[in-house]
Amino acid sequence: xxxxxxxxxxxxxxxxxxxxxxxxxxxxxxxxxxxxxxxxxxxxxxxxxxxxxxxxxxxxxxxxxxxxxxxxxxxxxxxxxxxxxxxxxxxxxxxxxxxxxxxxxxxxxxxxxxxxxxxxxxxxxxxxxxxxxxxxxxxxxxxxxxxxxxxxxxxxxxxxxxxxxxxxxxxxxxxxxxxxxxxxxxxxxxxxxxxxxxxxxxxxxxxxxxxxxxxxxxxxxxxxxxxxxxxxxxxxxxxxxxxxxxxxxxxxxxxxxxxxxxxxxxxxxxxxxxxxxxxxxxxxxxxxxxxxxxxxxxxxxxxxxxxxxxxxxxxxxxxxxxxxxxxxxxxxxxxxxxxxxxxxxxxxxxxxxxxxxxxxxxxxxxxxxxxxxxxxxxxxxxxxxxxxxxxxxxxxxxxxxxxxxxxxxx
Numbered sequence: 375x376x377x378x379x380x381x382x383x384x385x386x387x388x389x390x391x392x393x394x395x396x397x398x399x400x401x402x403x404x405x406x407x408x409x410x411x412x413x414x415x416x417x418x419x420x421x422x423x424x425x426x427x428x429x430x431x432x433x434x435x436x437x438x439x440x441x442x443x444x445x446x447x448x449x450x451x452x453x454x455x456x457x458x459x460x461x462x463x464x465x466x467x468x469x470x471x472x473x474x475x476x477x478x479x480x481x482x483x484x485x486x487x488x489x490x491x492x493x494x495x496x497x498x499x500x501x502x503x504x505x506x507x508x509x510x511x512x513x514x515x516x517x518x519x520x521x522x523x524x525x526x527x528x529x530x531x532x533x534x535x536x537x538x539x540x541x542x543x544x545x546x547x548x549x550x551x552x553x554x555x556x557x558x559x560x561x562x563x564x565x566x567x568x569x570x571x572x573x574x575x576x577x578x579x580x581x582x583x584x585x586x587x588x589x590x591x592x593x594x595x596x597x598x599x600x601x602x603x604x605x606x607x608x609x610x611x612x613x614x615x616x617x618x619x620x621x622x623x624x625x626x627x628x629x630x631x632x633x634x635x636x637x638x639x640x641x642x643x644x645x646x647x648x649x650x651x652x653x654x655x656x657x658x659x660x661x662x663x664x665x666x667x668x669x670x671x672x673x674x675x676x677x678x679x680x681x682x683x684x685x686x687x688x689x690x691x692x693x694x695x696x697x698x699x700x701x702x703x704x705x706x707x708x709x710x711x712x713x714x715x716x717x718x719x720x721x722x723x724x725x726x727x728x729x730x731x732x733x734x735x736x737x738x739x740x741x742x743x744x745x746x747x748x749x750x751x752x753x754x755x756x757x758x759x760x761x762x763x764x765x766x767x768x769x770x771x772x773x774x775x776x777x778x779x780x781x782x783x784x
Contacts, residue, residue: 376480376776380765383472387764390415390452390468391460399755400464402454403525404499405433405533409453416452416492419471423478425490431542432508432518433494433534439474439487446775447547447738448473448556449491451505451730456525459560459757465745465764466558467492469771473556476772477779486779489552493730499523500530502584502693506733511546547737554704554778555740557731558771560759564750565723572719572766573712574744575705578660579698579725579732580629583669585655586692587614587676591685593641593649604647608639610685611651617675618655625671627664629724632657660697660724698732704741704778711773716766727752743771 393415394400394408402408413435420427420437427437435452439445450466467490474488493505500521507513521530534540561567566574591607615634622632634655639648657668673689680687705722712720723744731742745767748758 376476376483376772378472378476378768378772380768382475383468383768384761384764386419386468386471387461387464390464394454396457397755399457399459399757400454401457402452403456403523403527404453404495404497405530405537410537412452413492416467416471420474420490423475425474428545429539429542430545431534431539432505432513432544433537433539434505434509434545435490435492436509436545437474437490439478439489441485441487443486443551444553444779445487445489445551446554446556446779447489447491447552447734448775449493450557450559451494451496452492453495453497453499455497455753457755458753459751459755461560461757461759462562462752463496463559465560465759465767469558469768470556472768473772473775477776483776483779488775496730499525502582503695503728503730503733506730508544509547510733510737549737552738554701555731555734555738556704556743556771556775557729557734557740558743558745558767559729560747560752560757561744562727562747562750562752564747566721566744566746567748567750569721571721572716572746572763573708573770574721574723575708575712576700576725576742576744577705577722578700579729579735579742580658580660580727581665581695581697581732582656582658582693582728583665583691584693585672586690587611587653587655588688588690589614589651589679589685591649591651592647594647596645596647599647605684606647607651607685608648610679610687611637611653614675614679614687615653617678618672621671621675622657622668625667627659627661629726630657630659630664630668631726632668658726658728662697665697695728695732696736698729698735698740700731700735700741701739704739704774707774707777708741708743708770711770711777715769715773719766741774743767743774
């Protein structure tokens with residue numbers, strides 16, 4: 375019977391935490407020296423268990439299991455947000471590694487295997503889901519050419535070159551190889567903790583639609599330009615923001631959220647009327663009908679402000695991913711494993727954050743599992759999960775994968 379070694383998984387997580395450690399979390403942005411070191415560390419771990427391990431031309435780490443199959447793919451991402459948590463992404467990578475080891479160690483599972491993937495840049499330092507889109511064969515070279523780090527570290531191509539990956543081919547997935555894709559993650563919210571539960575079985579993953587709103591006015595002197603003469607881009611941007619807050623509650627779904635992540639006025643000086651204003655905006659939901667409704671509302675607001683003048687307003691959509699639906703049979707496997715190993719501790723729930731599983735779910739049946747986040751904290755260096763919950767999660771995750779592998783052809 376396949377069994378996880380939760381203590382081993384926990385040791386790996388603590389070892390990985392030291393690569394880019396920042397206070398109690400990590401600072402391991404995509405293609406930083408610490409991130410590249412962590413990818414090489416993972417590739418070595420995979421080679422140690424007999425996997426064919428590669429770091430491809432976009433820095434995805436892929437470990438291919440030996441044997442004729444059947445096979446399951448499992449993984450997550452290994453980089454972090456800036457000065458952020460130690461488990462976001464890393465937990466799923468280590469759980470996948472542990473599942474691969476546990477299956478390889480069980481003679482009854484001979485021929486079966488778990489391929490392991492650590493996707494690059496789920497955290498969006500250069501784009502959105504670049505690693506999973508690349509693995510799925512949905513990323514062109516021009517997108518990589520245009521990708522630049524949002525913190526100012528330079529083009530993605532340059533950093534790939536510094537990592538020794540210039541000219542290295544990218545690996546793409548063969549969907550026919552896999553019976554399923556599994557991803558584990560911290561919840562990044564408080565539902566599990568608030569209800570005293572250990573395992574979350576995800577039903578769907580929201581889509582995050584990203585926008586840039588640009589308003590152009592006329593830069594001028596703040597003292598000598600009358601209020602009637604002004605074409606203040608900042609004022610027009612505030613009208614857009616106010617109408618979003620006023621109208622979105624009438625068109626949202628049950629789980630919709632929206633965020634103005636950044637506004638910028640140019641030139642940004644106290645005595646100059648801004649001639650340009652930009653806003654980065656996103657909304658999230660798991661239903662396409664709701665997403666389309668929100669898009670129409672946003673487009674209408676921007677068009678209204680543009681028509682009203684005196685400034686021009688333009689809406690640019692930066693990302694439009696599909697929501698991810700998790701496979702019911704794989705949800706059932708996670709529920710069965712949860713009930714067997716952590717009785718009465720499982721919750722069926724949607725994911726309010728985006729994950730690589732939503733990209734994989736378009737190509738192969740997919741499943742996602744959560745463990746609790748202490749205080750619901752994520753994307754901050756205080757992010758944490760108890761050792762007990764980490765170990766319970768490892769046991770459930772590995773058991774569910776083993777059920778899927780054993781049920782197919784066994």
